[in-house]
Amino acid sequence: MAPWPAPSILFSAAVPPPSQKxxxxxxxxxxxxxxxxxxxxxxxxxxxxxxxxxxxxxxxxxxxxxxxxxxxxxxxxxxxxxxxxxxxxxxxxxxxxxxxxxxxxxxxxxxxxxxxxxxxxxLPWKPGATADLPARTASDEPVDIHAPRASLSRWRSELLTTHSDGEVFASANHRFAGALGPGYWRADLSHGVVGASRDLDFQALSWVVDRGPSRFLVGQERIGLHPLLASFDLSGVQYSYSNRPDIAYASSVSGDGQLVPYQARPTSVIRGNGPPGGTAELRFGGQVLARQTIRLDGRYEFRDVPASPGDAIPIEVAVYAFGETGTPLRVDETYSQAGNLQLPKGTTVHFAGAGVNGFVLDANRQGHGNAAFYQFRGGLSNRITAEGVVQSLDGHVQSSVGTAMNLGPVGTWAVYAGQNDRGAGARQILGDGRRGEWYWRANWLSYDAGYQNENAEETENRRVEVGRNFGSTLRVSLIHADARGQFERDIRYTKPAASWRPIRQLQLSARPEYDGRYAFDAQWYVRRGTRLSASRYGDLGQLALDQDISSNSRLNVSAQHDSRLGNRLNATFNQYRGGPAHLAWAAGILRSKGGTGYLGEVSLEIRPGLSARAQVLRDPLREGDGTVVGVSLVADFAVTGAGLARGTLSATQAREGGISGVVEKPEGVRSDLDLAGIPILVDGHVRIRTEPGGHFHVADLAPGVYRVELDNEGLPIELAVHQPPRRVEVRAGSLTRVDFGLELRLGLAGKVTDTSGKPLADHTIEVVDAEGQSRGKAQSSQFGYFRVDGLPPGRYKVRAVDASGAILAEGEAVLDDRFVFGVELKAAAGSE
Structure with a gap:
């Protein structure tokens, strides 16, 4: 139960500066x-x-x-x-x-x-969230609650509707997952609702058995083994084995769901620094892939980033301060990081599959012929990792071999070569390193004509950057890029880049984009809550003023220039109201080409796990679109027999499960008592708090056995739990149901004084029921306060007694459905 507070001074209005503690x-x-x-x-x-x-x-x-x-x-x-x-x-x-x-x-x-x-x-994190947990192996300890053998454990659906220029479009996508026998199943599908094809499009349909070093999959999945090889859809079976499953089967932010997340990427891990508690936003080609909170030591890290090392467009990380959602403090770019392609010495990964090329259950994704593959990766030493892949699609064979090497002061380099059965080849070189204040990055990707397919042209993409840091305020570099055969025109340039922070409130940067055009950014914090910014990125340039109106509202005024569409002035007010519904809204005016437009947006959580968002936009820059109205509904639930709780279903094959259930009200408890916010302890640590109605869902648990219990100190004052901690089995891909029953245990509190009002300290307070049985005792504090807990509903006499048991004062209390405060006992003067 919640602890009895120390004597307090209560205020109902503004608090003046105190003259004493x-x-x-x-x-x-x-x-x-x-x-x-x-x-x-x-x-x-x-x-x-x-x-x-x-x-x-x-x-x-x-x-x-x-x-x-x-x-x-x-x-x-x-x-x-x-x-x-x-x-x-x-x-x-x-x-x-x-x-x-x-x-x-x-x-x-x-x-x-x-x-x-x-x-x-x-807080810059959701209470109950956890950092990455260490791998957990199966336990031989006794189990009180076993994981289910068959279930629908998770359900996520999203409905998106748009009304534009008199036409309505609506589509939906769904994701389901649960336990089945010794493994787990999942299904991803989408379909049109209005104004679009209603054919079911299956992105995935599979059953996975996950057993320590081995994984086995039956079903339809998308396969991508290496940037030098074509990706494809496979309907069939897959098998993988690794002596280090914690490395081989680590989760991926890409959401591609591949049985073995593809590790051989130049940007498989991106690390950087930013303001503690802020947000790092991972972008590729302008699309946001993932977000995370920057740690208290200023570090952020994205693992398994889904970018091909041959892409001419660099990966970007936008860095925001805590509470900021407008213009980022800065945008960091990153390219190859060959060191992330290495495995520890002795680590091996085998991955193989065979079946039909395409999705047999999806008319839109049916391929031709059969498909098969085998991939091997191994750490030959702590400095050298070898890799080889061979795959066959519809009778055509592609293969690649290569190695990633740590060459000490020269940096880390990776070299790969590919070839197909027509004799065409492909090559890739990645490198990065640092020596003192100097750093360098390089990547080269080249395809012969006819390598990717019979009609493919020869392509080549090279990018090299060499730079130097001057303390923590200035970074300069020189970038060379050369790309042929991938874009409307060839790209070739050698240009400088720089970022400079001359004072704490001012930040400047300039950097060439993938096509050689410069991206500029300037941020000036005039004072707390006021920021001026100027930026140019792609076809859009902007001057903006962001002004905090209060701690949860902001005004943004900006002038934008779009090189394709023209100029526009915007004024937008944003407010986050919070509360149980997490209500947020925005309203703005847009002015362009002599016309006026508007925008509006509102989002809220209808119930835990079900959220809605509505937008309306009339953009004078896009007169042909008319008024565009969009509405989206997202349902993301953990599903148990106890009902629905807020869920966290991703598309990956991460080796994790969860625990879900409900904390139930006992009979006789008052109807307005909410069971939200009760801490759920997993192995002694608070992992989550209950939602309204008492439902809870603990996600991201590695397979194993956990001790699960309620935090008694966090319960409402009238309730208690007397169930011992349960040992709960968690299996990958499913949820284990754990419910908790509570007991109604009331109590009373008050103060004992003499007739003059003087508090009586260290007196015994005894509570007696209607049959004259003593049901509880307490000692009064130095201020005369007392409290007795754990009483069932009923009528009681409350007595102050001396050492001999003589009654010094007596009162009555009736406990119905809530705790009773303010019990006053008056003893005769001289009772001390």
């Missing part, structure tokens, strides 16, 4: 949602604010480690945050932490809102 009870608003449990909050006369650390950590779902020097370390999903000892205070054995230092350490916002009498907590 004050300990308050405040309502926490976590990421826009008001929580039910209060937090103890300490205000110093000098204006410093402190919050109870243990209660805050429980709310934020983070762990505390107390160090020997008096400091503490907070373990969060985006890294460890050290808190120095001088930022901590203790009051009545409760540890408090300075909110300013806490905010800085967590890259978060923790501040007292006097107008709402609430502690505003905005």
């Amino acid at each position: 004050q300990v308050l009870l405040v309502v926490p608003k976590l990421n826009g949602r008001e929580m039910s449990n209060s937090l103890a909050f300490w205000r110093e006369p000098d204006g410093r604010d402190f919050v109870a650390l243990d209660a805050f950590a429980q709310l934020a779902a983070i762990d505390i480690t107390r160090e020997g020097d008096g400091s503490v370390t907070l373990a969060t999903p985006i890294g460890d945050a050290p808190i120095p000892a001088d930022a901590l205070r203790t009051d009545k054995d409760v540890l408090f932490v300075d909110t300013v230092i806490l905010s800085k350490a967590l890259a978060a916002e923790v501040a007292f809102e006097e107008s709402e009498f609430a502690l505003k907590i905005n």
Whole structure:
């Protein structure tokens, strides 16, 4: 149950500066949602604010480690945050932490809102989320709840409708997954609803058995083995084996669902630095592929990035500060990273498959003939990794061989060669390295005529960059690019690039894009909450002013120039209202070509797992489109017999499962009691909190056996759980159902004083039921407060008694469906 708070001073209006220390009870608003449990909050006369650390950590779902020097370390999903000892205070054995230092350490916002009498907590992660967990092997420990043998565990559907120029288009895509026998199944499909073909398009339909080092798949999947080889659809069987499954079967952000995620990419891992708590956004060709929160040490990392090493368009990472969603602070580019193609010494991966070329259940994706492949990758040493692939499609054979090598001071290089059965070849060289402040990157991809198909022309793509860092404020480089046969015209240039931060508030960059045109960006933070920016990217140039109106609303005014369409002025107001529905909206005016247009957008969560978004746009730059209205509905659920909880279904074949269930209300509990926000502990750590109605879903668990329980301290005051922790089996690809039953256990609290109003400390308070049986005892505090928990509904006498058992004061309390406060006991003067 929630701990009994220390005596507090309660406020209902704005709080004046205190003349002495004050300990308050405040309502926490976590990421826009008001929580039910209060937090103890300490205000110093000098204006410093402190919050109870243990209660805050429980709310934020983070762990505390107390160090020997008096400091503490907070373990969060985006890294460890050290808190120095001088930022901590203790009051009545409760540890408090300075909110300013806490905010800085967590890259978060923790501040007292006097107008709402609430502690505003905005975290750069979702409470209950976790960082990457270590691989977990099957356990021999006893299991209380086994994983299901057959189930529909996850369901995600998205419906998109657009009304434009008098026509309506609607399409839907669906994704399902669950357990089946010793493995798991999944299905991805899409279809038109209105104004489009209603034929079912199957992106995937498969059954997978995942057993330690081995994986076996039956069904339809898309296969991509190496950039030098053609990708294809396969209906048939696949098998893989690796002595390091934690490396071979790591999840991929690409969402391609391949049984063995393709590792041989030059950008399979992208690492960089940014503002702690901010956002890193992975882009390719202008499309957002993935987003992640920047860790507290300033690092971000994207693994298994789905880009071919031969692409002339570089991968980009847009970096945003915490809470920013407009113009990024900067855009980082990256190219080959050959070091990520290497495997540790002795690691081997075998991957093979055979079947029909194409999807037999999809009329739109039926190929010709048969298909088969075999791929081997092996770490010959910690510096050399070898790879070989051969595949046959409709009787035509392609193969590739190569190696990735760490050459020490020269950097890491990878060399591959491919050939088909017509004698045509292909080549690829990747390299990157760093020495002191100097760095270099290179890639070369060349296809002979007739290599990719009979009619394919010869193509070549080369890109080299050499640069130098001058401290942390200036980076300059020289880029050479040469691409032939891939675009409308050949591309060839040698141009400089630079990024410069002369002062903390100003950031400038210029860099040639893939076609040689420069992308420019300038960001000037005039003052807190005000930013001016100028940028040019592709066909669009923009001047913009972003002004924070409040902590959750912003005004953006911009002038844009589109080299193809013309000029436009925009003014947009955005606001995030938060709350249980996570409501956000935007409204704007657009002016161009003497005409006026508008835009509007609203998004909200209808229920946990079901969200809606509506947009309306009339763009004077695109007069022919008229008014465009779009509506989307997304349902993403974890499915159990207990009902639906918010889900997290991806398209990958990641080796992970989950736990889902419901916390049930006991009979007799009051109807307005919400079971949202109860912490769910997995192996002793808070992994998630219940949604309204008590449903929960713990995702991203490696196969194994886990100890699952409720955090008793996080339950509403009237409820208790007496079930022991359950040992729960988790299998890849499915959810295991775990339900928790609660018991109604009420209580009462009050104060004992003498007739003059003086508090009586250290007196025994006894609660007696209607039959005269003692049901609970407590000692009054130094201020005369007492509390007795764990009482069933009923009528009770509450007594203050002395050491001999004589009754000094007596009162009555009726417990119906909620805790009773304010029980007053008056003892005769001199009762001490």
